Amino acid sequence: MIKLNVKDAAIRVLIIESLLDQADNDTASLLSQGIDSEWVENLRNLSSRDALRASHFQNVTMEVTLNEKQLSHAFAQAADERRVRQLKEYFVRHGASVSMICKMFKMSSKEAKAAKQLLLSEQRLGRPPMPSPYEREDIHDSWDKIVKTNQNSPIREKIVLLHKIFPSHTLATLWLVINEFEPFGNQGMATKNDQSSQQGTKWDGGSCVHKLVNLSKRTTSNIS
The missing domain is CATH 1.10.4000 (Flagellar transcriptional activator fold)
Structure with a gap:
């Protein structure tokens, strides 16, 4: 005391x-x-x-x-809340989609849309354009490194680190890239990407060669 x-x-x-x-x-x-x-x-x-x-x-x-312990906890909680507010604004200002904002911050779609309307004078509608296959390869490589070196960080913090490397792309675009190999029903999860590796995914020119778990064969999907 x-x-x-x-x-x-x-x-x-x-x-x-x-x-x-x-x-x-x-x-x-x-x-x-x-x-x-x-x-x-x-x-x-x-x-x-x-x-x-x-x-x-x-x-x-x-x-x-x-009570110094309670006070320290209060200081830490205040700092966490401030950081979350900063991240919300960062996500909105750098082109995160409504669904992405909802997932990262447990907001309703109404709240996310209101935040975008408040902070952005104009919004681009529709699916963001995908980078070239070679740039997507760089994004995946950078994402793997971020995940490995920041294992205890929330995924939203990792995505911000990725955006610092590729600031010319919106967060929505980067989110699509790191999730592009997920099954359609799991889009937006980044669960496989958010591990120590991408289970052996590698690039071969303009195509992506997947090493499928529990299968000996490889399948190749062309990416335009």
Whole structure:
């Protein structure tokens, strides 16, 4: 526990006002601390002028007790909330789709659309264009490295790191690229991509050669 000796006159006034409010509205709390009922009654009858004057008497010790563990937790929570707000704005300003924003921040589509309308004067509709096959190869390689070196980070933080490398593309475009080999029903999950490797996926010119799990053969899908 941390004890602070309060010297500031304005804070001392607030402390006495809080004490008087408790005497009026929560007498039981004061009595449970062993305070004499007559003293509590005197508080209730104290004039505001006398209470204000008494707060300036420095010979009256006023201390505030703080729980440092709870305070540290509160500081960390405030920092996390600020970071989430910053990430939301980053995602909106850099072209994340509504569905992507909903998934990353557990927002409703209505909230995500409202955020985009608030922060963007104009919005491009439709599916974003895909980069060339060779650039997609670079994006996949960078994504693999980010996933390996930031295993404990949330996926939204990893996507921001990817966008720092490829700032010319929107977040929606990068999201489509890192999910392009997912089954249609799992689009937007990035589950296989968000592992230590992409299960042996490699590129061969303009085509992508997949090493299929539990199968000995390879299938090749042409990418235009």
